[in-house]
Amino acid sequence: MLKPLEKNPLKLSQPMGALLAFLGVKNCMPLMHGAQGCASFSKVFFTRHFNDPIAIQTTAVNDITAVIDGGDYSISEAVKNITAKVTPELIGLFTTGLTETKGDDIKGVASVLQPEHDIVYVHTPDFEGGLESGYAKSVGAMIEQLVKSQEHIEQKITLIPHVSMTPLEVESLKEQIELFGWDVFALPDISESLDGHLGKKQGALSSNGISVSQIQELGSSYAVITIGNSVYGCGEKLCSKNKKMQHLHFDIIGGLRASDTFYNSLMSLSNVSYPHPSVIRWRKRLQDALLDTHFILGGCQIVLACEPDLMVILSSILTEAGGKIKAAVSPTKSSALDNIPSKNIIIGDLGDAEEFLDEHTLFITNFHGERLAHKYHSALLTRGFPNYETLGNQLKDDTLYEGSAKLLFEAANCVETHMHH
Amino acid sequence: MMVNKKQIKELLSESACSHNEQKKSSCDKPKPGATSGGCAFEGAQIALFPFADAVHLVHAPSTCLGSSWETRATPSSYEGENNTYLGYSTNITAHDVIFGGNKKLEDSIEYIIEHKNPKAIFVYETCVSAMIGDDMDNIASRMERKYGIPIVVVHAPGFVGGKNLGSRLAGEVVLDKLIGTREPTQIHPFGINLIGEYNVTGDMWQYTPILEKIGIKVVSTLAGDGRIESIQMAHRAKLNVIVCAKSLVTLCRKMEERFGIPYVSVSFYGKRDTSNAIRSIVNAFNNEELSKRAEAVIAEEEEILEKKLIPYKKILKSKKAILNTGGNKSWSIASALQDIGIEVVATSIAKATLEDIEIAKQYVPILIKSPANEQAKLIDEHNIDILLAGGRSLYTAIKKKIAFVDVNQEKKVSYGAYGGLENLAKDVCAAVQNPVFSVVGTSAPWECSHA
Numbered sequence: 057m058l059k060p061l062e063k064n065p066l067k068l069s070q071p072m073g074a075l076l077a078f079l080g081v082k083n084c085m086p087l088m089h090g091a092q093g094c095a096s097f098s099k100v101f102f103t104r105h106f107n108d109p110i111a112i113q114t115t116a117v118n119d120i121t122a123v124i125d126g127g128d129y130s131i132s133e134a135v136k137n138i139t140a141k142v143t144p145e146l147i148g149l150f151t152t153g154l155t156e157t158k159g160d161d162i163k164g165v166a167s168v169l170q171p172e173h174d175i176v177y178v179h180t181p182d183f184e185g186g187l188e189s190g191y192a193k194s195v196g197a198m199i200e201q202l203v204k205s206q207e208h209i210e211q212k213i214t215l216i217p218h219v220s221m222t223p224l225e226v227e228s229l230k231e232q233i234e235l236f237g238w239d240v241f242a243l244p245d246i247s248e249s250l251d252g253h254l255g256k257k258q259g260a261l262s263s264n265g266i267s268v269s270q271i272q273e274l275g276s277s278y279a280v281i282t283i284g285n286s287v288y289g290c291g292e293k294l295c296s297k298n299k300k301m302q303h304l305h306f307d308i309i310g311g312l313r314a315s316d317t318f319y320n321s322l323m324s325l326s327n328v329s330y331p332h333p334s335v336i337r338w339r340k341r342l343q344d345a346l347l348d349t350h351f352i353l354g355g356c357q358i359v360l361a362c363e364p365d366l367m368v369i370l371s372s373i374l375t376e377a378g379g380k381i382k383a384a385v386s387p388t389k390s391s392a393l394d395n396i397p398s399k400n401i402i403i404g405d406l407g408d409a410e411e412f413l414d415e416h417t418l419f420i421t422n423f424h425g426e427r428l429a430h431k432y433h434s435a436l437l438t439r440g441f442p443n444y445e446t447l448g449n450q451l452k453d454d455t456l457y458e459g460s461a462k463l464l465f466e467a468a469n470c471v472e473t474h475m476h477h
Numbered sequence: 478m479m480v481n482k483k484q485i486k487e488l489l490s491e492s493a494c495s496h497n498e499q500k501k502s503s504c505d506k507p508k509p510g511a512t513s514g515g516c517a518f519e520g521a522q523i524a525l526f527p528f529a530d531a532v533h534l535v536h537a538p539s540t541c542l543g544s545s546w547e548t549r550a551t552p553s554s555y556e557g558e559n560n561t562y563l564g565y566s567t568n569i570t571a572h573d574v575i576f577g578g579n580k581k582l583e584d585s586i587e588y589i590i591e592h593k594n595p596k597a598i599f600v601y602e603t604c605v606s607a608m609i610g611d612d613m614d615n616i617a618s619r620m621e622r623k624y625g626i627p628i629v630v631v632h633a634p635g636f637v638g639g640k641n642l643g644s645r646l647a648g649e650v651v652l653d654k655l656i657g658t659r660e661p662t663q664i665h666p667f668g669i670n671l672i673g674e675y676n677v678t679g680d681m682w683q684y685t686p687i688l689e690k691i692g693i694k695v696v697s698t699l700a701g702d703g704r705i706e707s708i709q710m711a712h713r714a715k716l717n718v719i720v721c722a723k724s725l726v727t728l729c730r731k732m733e734e735r736f737g738i739p740y741v742s743v744s745f746y747g748k749r750d751t752s753n754a755i756r757s758i759v760n761a762f763n764n765e766e767l768s769k770r771a772e773a774v775i776a777e778e779e780e781i782l783e784k785k786l787i788p789y790k791k792i793l794k795s796k797k798a799i800l801n802t803g804g805n806k807s808w809s810i811a812s813a814l815q816d817i818g819i820e821v822v823a824t825s826i827a828k829a830t831l832e833d834i835e836i837a838k839q840y841v842p843i844l845i846k847s848p849a850n851e852q853a854k855l856i857d858e859h860n861i862d863i864l865l866a867g868g869r870s871l872y873t874a875i876k877k878k879i880a881f882v883d884v885n886q887e888k889k890v891s892y893g894a895y896g897g898l899e900n901l902a903k904d905v906c907a908a909v910q911n912p913v914f915s916v917v918g919t920s921a922p923w924e925c926s927h928a
Contacts, residue, residue, distance in 0.1 A: 060584035061534070062542075062568040069540040091604050091635035092507045093516025097544040100515075104548075104887070109869055116507035119485075122608065122636045134510030141511075153538040154604035154636060157574055183538035183605060184571050254875065254917065424547055427562060444548070444887075 063407030064424060066361055067387035068441060069182035071152050072098045073190025073219050075112060078148030078176075080244020080265040081198070085144035087134055089115045089127065089162065090152030094182075105442045106250050106450055111262045113138055117154060127160030128168070135169055142260050145268045149177040150194060156181035174268055176201045186388035187441070188286035188363055191219035195243060198271060199293045206275035206298045212239040214277040216291060218284025220366035220440060223251035223450045225459065229309075232456060233281065235335065236326040241270055241277070243290075252450045277301055279325055283309055284365035285392035307392050310369035310463070311376045312342055315456045338457035345461035346377050349468035354378030356471055361409040361421035362440035364390035370420055370439065371396045373460045374467060383412040418471050435474035437467055485637060488645045491727045507639060516635030518603050519545065520643020520724065525631065525651070526561055527675050527700040528708075529553035530596040532589050534565045536582055536613065537603035541635075542566040550887065552679050553702045558593070565589065569605055578611045586620045586628065596705040597627040597655075607634040627705065629654045641724045644673075648728035651699060651708060656732070659709035661696075667762055668696040668714040672729055672740070673722030676701025680893030681720075684745050684754075687778060687894070691771045693758065699725065712736045716761050718743060718754075721805050723830065744805065745894045747813030748782060782895045789902035790818040796909060797821075799855055800841075801848045801866035802884045803828030808837040810865065810884060813892065815840065817902040822859045823851075825866075853877065863909060878918045880908040 071088055075098050078086035088095040095114035102110045115130040135147060149162060156179065166177040178197035180190040195216060213233055217226050227247035230240040248264035255263050274280075275297035281304045282291035291303045304321050308314040316339075319331055330336075356379045360367050364386045371381055375397060383400035385408050386393055393401050402408050406424055413432035419425050420437045423445045429436035443449045453459040507514075518541060526533055526549070535542040546564030553559050567573075567581050582600070589598060602613055617628040633646040669688075674681050681701045688695065696714040697707035717729045717740035729740035741761055743754035752775045759771040797820045800811050807829045811821045823843035826834045837844060845851050852870065855861065856877045864874040867885035874881035882905060890904075891897040 060567075060581055060588055062564070062566040064564050065539065065543045065546065065566055065568070067539045067568070068543050069538065071540060072544060087510070091516050092512050092514065092639065093519050093635035094540050096513065096515040097519065097540060099513075100548070101544045103868075107868075113510050114507075114512055116509045116512045117604075117636050118506050119637050122604070130509045133508075137508060137510035152540065152604075153569070153574075154608060157605050157608040181538070181571070182540040183569050183574050186539065254872070427547075 059407065062405045064405055064410075065387075066385065066405045066409075066421075068187040070180035070185045070187070070190025070193070071150055071182055072101070073187040073192075074148070074150035074178055074180045074194040075102070075110075076187075076219055076246070077191045077194035077198070077244050078146070078150075079111065079249055079262045080242070080246040081146050081148065081262060081271070082249075082265045082267045083143075083145040084111070084148055084262045084265070085138055085142065085146070085260075086112045086148045086150070086262070087115065087131075087138070088112060088150060088152060089131060089155045089160065090117055091122075091154055092116045094152045094154070101442055104444045106252060107447065108250060108252055111260060115155075122154065122158060127155060127162055128165050131162065131165045132169060135173060135175075139173065144261050145174060147173055147175045148194065149175055150180045150190075151178070152180070153182040156183070186363075188219050188284075188365060188388065188390070192286045192290055195287060195290045196293050198243065199274070199290060199297070202268065202271045203274050203294065203297050204272050206273075207300070208276055209278045209298065209300045210239075210276045211237070212241060212277050214274045214280040214294060215240055215242040216280060216282045216287045216294075217242060218287050218365040220363045221283065221455075222452050223247045223249075224453045225455050227251070228453055228459070229283070229455060232335070233322065235332040236322055236328065238278070238326070241266055241274060243271060243274060250450060252448075275301075279304055282306070285368075285390055286365050307365075307395060308368050308372045309455050310460050311372035312339070312346065312457070312460065313376070314369075314372050315339070315342070315460065318456065335457065338461070342457040342461040342464075345464045349464040350377045352468040352471050353464065355380060356418055357382045357416055358418045358420065359383045359385070359409055359412045359434070360396075361385040361406060361419075361425070363387065364392045366440055368392045368395045369454060370463070371398075373454065373463050377464055377468075379418075379467075382417065383409065385409040418467065418474075420467075435471050437470050484646075484649065485642065488642060488649070488727055489638075491645075491730070515640040515643075517633040517637045517639065517643030517646060518601060518635045520640035520645075521601060521631045521633040521647040522643075523549065523640065523675060524644040524647035524673075524725070525599050525700055527551040527553065528597070528599070528703045528705060529555035529559045529561045530557060531705050532560050532563075532565055532593055532595040532598050533601065534567065534585060534589060534598055535601045535603065536567045536569070536578065536606040536611065537601070538569040538605050539566070541601075541603045548887075549675070550678050550889075551675050551701060553676070555702070555704070560593075560595065567606075569609075574605065574609055577609060578606060579616060582611060582613065583616050583620070586616070590620075590624050590626070595626070597629060599629050599631055601631045602634050604634045604636050607632075607636075627655060627658070644722070644724035645727055648672075648699065648725045652728055652731055655705065655709050657709070657712040657736070659706060661710045661713050664713050665694040665696065666715065667693045667764070667767060669693055669716045669718050669758065670696055670711045670714045670738075671698040671701065672717050672719045673725045674698055674701045674720035678888045678891040678893075680745065680891045680897065683891055683894035683896045684751065687755065687774060688758070691755070691759065691774050692767055699728075712738070714738060716741065716758065718758055720745065721809060723805075723832070744809045744812075746809040746892060746897075748779060748816040748895065748898055750809065750812050751894045751898075752779065778895050782898060785899050786817060786902055789899075789906050792906045792909060793818045793902070795820070796862045797859055798863040798865060799823045799845075799852065799861050800884070801825040801845065801852060801864070801870055804830070805833050805836075806884065807833055808840050810892075811837065811840045813898060813901055814865070814905070816898060817905065819863070819905070822861060823855050863905065875914060875918045878915045880911065880914055882908045
């Protein structure tokens with residue numbers, strides 16, 4: 057009998073992805089249009105993952121407004137109550153399963169409120185898609201509704217990271233591109249808002265990130281670089297704002313060969329034949345890391361369970377050292393999964409991943425994997441949302457030469473420690 | 478029975494709640510754009526998920542359970558597969574929204590029974606399954622007849638209200654569907670039900686051995702370390718004990734009306750409150766021998782505790798603290814802090830009910846109405862050493878260079894009863910002695926020190 061239900065879900069919802077996208081915009085108030093629980097659950101979820109206050113409000117749809125309100129009342133009331141206390145530069149309005157089931161006209165409500173407030177609206181029911189699509193839709197909505205069309209280009213690049221990238225990964229990627237002489241703007245930019253810095257803010261609004269005025273001017277970017285299959289379409293949307301803009305897309309930026317491709321494209325875009333010396337050094341270190349770890353990782357059976365865009369990066373890095381992907385479990389469909397060399401590519405949950413675990417397996421998933429790894433005596437490496445058990449998630453970096461080298465060592469040490477216990 | 482207006486109205490105007498004697502109600506509808514806190518579904522989840530021998534099936538799209546499973550540390554001694562930490566969801570998709578989710582729900586229930594053979598299944602209605610109008614009660618009762626285990630539909634979709642209401646609705650359904658459906662082989666003269674005790678971090682296990690030593694038997698719990706069969710026999714207990722949770726007072730009032738079981742409300746935080754809690758329970762039985770045994774055990778436990786607390790009290794003596802948290806914690810933690818020798822100068826009542834405020838008055842001299850404005854000033858005026866608050870107040874503590882304890886963070890160890898008080902003392906001492914707050918508060922080399 058095919059499993060008709062989810063057991064130990066891996067899937068996170070579209071509104072949660074939307075929330076993360078809006079948290080990368082400076083002084084933004086993400087406003088979830090649904091019952092109060094959707095916002096509360098998501099707030100607690102990310103607060104515990106990042107160990108930082110998370111800005112979010114809810115339209116608090118109740119049993120009466122669920123039936124008779126078309127969204128106008130609860131949304132405009134929410135905006136009124138929010139702006140009575142704080143002055144957001146942007147209100148990110150996104151829907152949930154409840155408000156999509158009743159079919160609210162958020163575009164209409166937004167257009168009524170827009171003369172006075174900067175609002176971006178997006179449809180993100182949680183009965184469709186998942187974290188990646190909710191995030192990509194919200195980034196797309198910000199581009200469509202905020203970015204001005206332009207005809208001239210400047211010496212700047214827009215970077216669109218995928219949803220599973222950590223704050224530090226966004227920051228290091230910006231820095232890598234800056235090494236080639238560009239001004240870089242990440243949309244969204246969680247490297248300054250969710251990176252875990254001590255600030256004076258009480259967290260009513262998102263603390264930092266890309267500003268609304270910076271987003272409005274992204275149309276003059278020389279190029280847009282999208283990282284991750286899920287945000288490819290966002291790059292296309294931005295290009296439609298300026299005919300001269302180029303689009304560089306990378307499904308994967310982990311492992312030696314994928315990183316080579318990345319730097320190669322960046323060199324030709326920037327018209328240089330050598331990158332910064334630090335890039336060259338890190339490539340050599342990665343070569344060495346691959347050789348150092350291949351004894352342990354070679355033939356190592358790996359089970360992955362996380363968001364597709366994250367999974368292809370992990371797979372790319374670990375298979376270069378000889379790791380075998382026994383199974384890859386993704387919460388949602390994605391063509392990125394075609395990049396994973398495994399017989400068992402599954403759209404499912406941790407209940408499905410469980411089938412492949414044993415004492416010889418390296419299991420890479422979120423903290424929910426702990427109980428399973430313990431049960432099957434597998435080695436566990438935690439990656440992805442949520443991770444309530446280990447600290448410093450925001451400072452993990454598994455990308456390009458440097459991040460790949462560090463991940464290889466971490467994975468090899470994890471397997472080695474596991475085997476000796 | 479679908480959730481209905483009449484029932485919600487009744488739950489919100491519970492006559493046993495003191496605040497309902499006055500106009501102001503803390504159970505009002507949430508305000509758009511100015512609301513924090515969980516929904517009714519979360520409240521139901523909190524109340525019922527600790528039943529480890531039942532499977533909890535959430536009929537919902539991905540947010541409801543995807544973001545919330547395995548988040549609460551509610552340990553269980555159940556020897557079978559512990560369902561508390563597992564997540565089962567029907568994962569409603571657009572297809573189900575259009576064509577209905579009845580079939581999926583039915584298949585899911587059959588799958589669970591076939592693969593897991595649980596003692597019962599709780600099926601949770603959520604916003605979307607309520608809106609698409611799946612006939613959950615019909616399916617559940619059909620499945621119940623077919624398989625002979627309780628299949629209980631919990632009608633607490635998020636949009637009906639907050640956590641508190643959800644817990645109440647969960648209590649109602651347990652009363653209607655489970656309590657009184659099984660008879661015990663023998664009835665204990667001093668049997669109690671623990672209501673609203675969820676055994677977070679094992680809090681309950683700090684005091685249940687003490688109760689047993691006195692001669693009191695825990696018949697059932699709602700729902701910490703709970704079992705379905707026990708709760709079915711809850712009507713044969715002699716006393717309901719509400720532990721630190723107002724939300725289930727309706728259930729207790731109804732059990733009193735229906736089964737003649739009286740109830741007491743207690744807190745097991747701190748030495749004095751724990752001893753008082755034991756006394757309240759024992760007094761309800763009005764049995765001289767039991768009371769005598771209780772006094773002996775209390776004296777013994779307090780003595781052991783006081784000995785253990787000596788090293789901590791040396792460190793904490795004459796330390797002053799401000800407490801900024803919500804609900805019953807505004808007084809229960811204050812009382813526990815006093816028991817380890819700390820002077821609690823002020824406590825926040827911004828998120829407390831009228832009843833909590835009345836109790837807080839008895840413990841703490843200053844009640845803070847607006848912590849954001851008053852907290853920093855009070856720290857200066859009273860030379861405060863420790864701020865116990867949520868993460869948002871961390872910066873205030875750093876700026877004032879005083880110790881900080883995050884009281885809202887998910888606890889890893891229990892602070893309950895006598896044993897837990899030692900854990901609290903240990904944690905507060907560690908914070909007070911930790912240099913980290915002043916180190917972090919050091920100004921950077923490039924900042925003007927006199928600024």
